[in-house]
Amino acid sequence: MPPKLNSMRLLESHRAPYDVLTYEYDPERPPDASDVARQIGLEPAQVFKTLVVFGASQSRPLLIMLAADRQLDLKRAAAAVGQKRLELMPRAETERLSGLKVGGIGALALAARRWPSYLDRSAEAFGRIYVNAGQRGVMVGVAVPDLVRVLGATVIDAT
Template sequence: MAKGTRANAALDKAGIAHGVHAYDYSADVDSKGLAAAQALGIAPARMFKTLMAWVDKQPVIAVIPSDQRLSLKKLAAQCGGKHAQMMEVAEAERRSGYKVGGISPFAQQRPANVLFAEQVQQHTAVYINAGQRGLLLDIAPADALRFLQASPADICED
C-alpha cells in the first residue's frame, strides 16, 4: 500500500509531524470510521472522519469524531449560512481528488473552508484519513487546525 499521498506530502513539506497507519479497509461496513478505530485499537472519539457538504452553495469540509453525527443545521449556522446539505459522492470525489472512504481534509484538489468539531481540542493527537482508503495519519489537533486554517466549532448533533 502506497503511503505517499498528497496529504502526507503536504504535511511533510510544511514540516508538520504526523504518523502514518495502514489498516484493512472494508467498504462493507456501516461506519468506516468506527471500523478503522477498531482496526487500530483506538477510541472512536479520536478517529475523525472527513465529510463534504454545501452551505448556501459554498463547499465546506467538516471533520468530526467517527462516533458522532454532523448537524447540518449547526454547520450552516457556524458558516453564517441558512441551508446545509451533504455533497453527492461524485462531487465530493471530484472536489477533493480522493475516493470516498479515503477523503482527507489535507491537500484537497479544490480546497474549501474547513471546520473541525470542537471535540478535537480534547485530544493530544487525532487520527484522520490520509487520502487513501485504509491509510490514516495521526496529528496534533493544533497542527491540523493551523495547517488547514480551520476553526473548532459546535457542528455535531447533541
C-alpha cells in the same frame, strides 16, 4: 509503510510531525469511521471523518471533520459557518469534485483545492487525532493545533 501521499508531504512542508496507521479496506464491505477506529486500535472519538457539505450561498464545498462516534448537526454547523443551510454532498458528486473515493476523503489531501475546512470542537479533548490521509486504508495522526494551522481550519461546534 504506504507510499508517501500528498497529505504527508503537506504536513512535512509545514514541519508538522505525524504518524501513519493503516487498516485493511474491503470494497465489498467498506468500513465506517468507527470500524476504522477499531481496526487501528483507537477510540472512535479520536478518529475523525471528513464530510463534504455545501451551502446555498457558498460557491465551493466545505469540509467538516468530526469524530467517528458523532453525527453532524447540519443546522448547528450551518450557523457556525455563517450559512442559512447546509446539505451533505451526494457521494457521486463528492467523488467527482474531490477526485477521491469515499472512504479515502481527507481534508489534508484536499488542501490544494482550498476548500474551507472546519474541525469539530470535540477534537480539542485530544492531543492528537487521526484523519484520512487521502487514500482508503491510510490514516495520519497529527496534533490538533498542527492540523488547524496546516489547513487554516476553523474549530466549530458541528455535532
